Amino acid sequence: MKRFSNVRTLFFVPIVLIGLGVPAALAGQNECAGHAADIIHRAYPSATNADDGTLLFEGATITLPRNDSFNGDPHAVICRVWPVQPQLTLIAVPLMTERSDSENEGDIELLVADSTNLQIRQRMRLNGLMSDDAVHVQNVAFDTARYQFAPGKTAFGLRVSLEGSSRANPFGETTLWLFSIDSGELKPVLDNIVVGESHGEWDTACAGEFSEVTRTLSMVSSAKAAFADIIVTEKLTTSANTVGTDNDCHSEDKTTIVKHRLRFDGSGYGVPNDLKRIE
Template sequence: MKRFSNVRTLFFAPIVLIGLGAPAASAEQNECAGRAADIIRRAYPSATNADDGTLLFEGTTITLSKRDSVDGDPHAVICRVWPAQPQLTLIAVPLMTKQSDSENEGDIELLVVDSSNLQLRQRLRLGGLMSDDAVRVRSVAFDTARYQLAPKRTAFGLRVSLEGSSRANPFGETTLWLFAIEGDGLKPVLDNIVVGENHGEWDTVCAGEFSETTRMLSMVPSAKATVADIVVTEKTTTSVNRVGTNNDCNREDKTTIDKHRLQYGGSGYGVPKDLKRVD
């Protein structure tokens, strides 16, 4: 899967703490306002209609979201007006080359359009982001918390949540990417950081071990550059379940907290390997 000058610090707004869990898509993620078809036609003028209501574009399938609702299909187009710049609307377009009960293959293309006339401003295709197998893509959502990189420069996020199907070995993971507008293009500035994960192994009755990690991101002024640093606060809770003497199920939790500081290196933020999604 593809991932994607040293000046003294200028003024930054007060530190903003941003919590990044893994919520499912909600109605606010589908702000196409019935204009999804028009958006897609403008962005993909050579797309053709398929018999099942999808669109076909250069060997890929595009599924339109239902009007003013979220149907729970992670392969459908989603739109969101960008609160930091409401004159712009963000669109994520899954471009699927293969879809089945056992395996999917596809990319996501991000579009930024004018909210009033749907004129395309920027686009960026992310290879392989919709590909899965036993661990399935559960949801795709925009994260429009105020990621203030610098004065007059704000990023937006895209989260992809995965979920395993095994009851005995549960698994879930939400990964975040951040993007900023640069001229006529979109630039990835934070690549592939896991902001929520859980996994475990148990006998499906009681005994077993589980781990859940959440990561909170806060933008803080940098001492070395005009672009803010990101402080990641990581909370991990490990749970052990055991069968007691009376056949009751006893649980013991242990929680640890750690912090990481990510600095902007000119092309983006460096993310430690142990915070990244593993394919």
């Protein structure tokens, strides 16, 4: 997957978001309001209609949402009016070059459009973000919590959730990216942090081990720098299930909490490798 570089950040106010759950800032999607086809034709004027109702653009397939609510297809276009700047609409366009039950390949292009006339103002292509194999993309969603980095400067988030198909070895992961509009351009603010992860190994009846991680982000002032630090509060819960002498399934849980501090490094907030999405 392409790594984002030359990240530029601004200032801050407190924010809080977690991982595998669905924050209120994710509600209300999809908000294309019946304009998805119009938006796509404006953004990709050379796109052509396919027989199955999708659109084709330079070897990639674009799937329009079936209605204005989330329809469960992670490969469909999503739209979200930006609450802090309702004059702008955020659009995520999966550009799929391959789709099958075993493997998918594709990118996501982020678009920012004028909410009134749907003219495209900014765009950024995120290479490989829709590519998967044994672990499939299950959900793509905008995160429009109030990520205010400075007066009049606000970022929005994009979350991509993956899920494995194995019942014996369950796996789920949600990754967050943050973007802002700076000097008229769409730019990344925070690249690729896993905010939720769960996995386990069990006999599908009782015995086994499981773990779940949720990470909460908060912006805090820095005494040594003009930019905020990001405090990542990580909650790890592990469970061990065993069959008791009474043939009941017993669980022993353990929870630990650790904190990570991400500092502005001159070009952006560096994320430690152990907090990033596994390639």
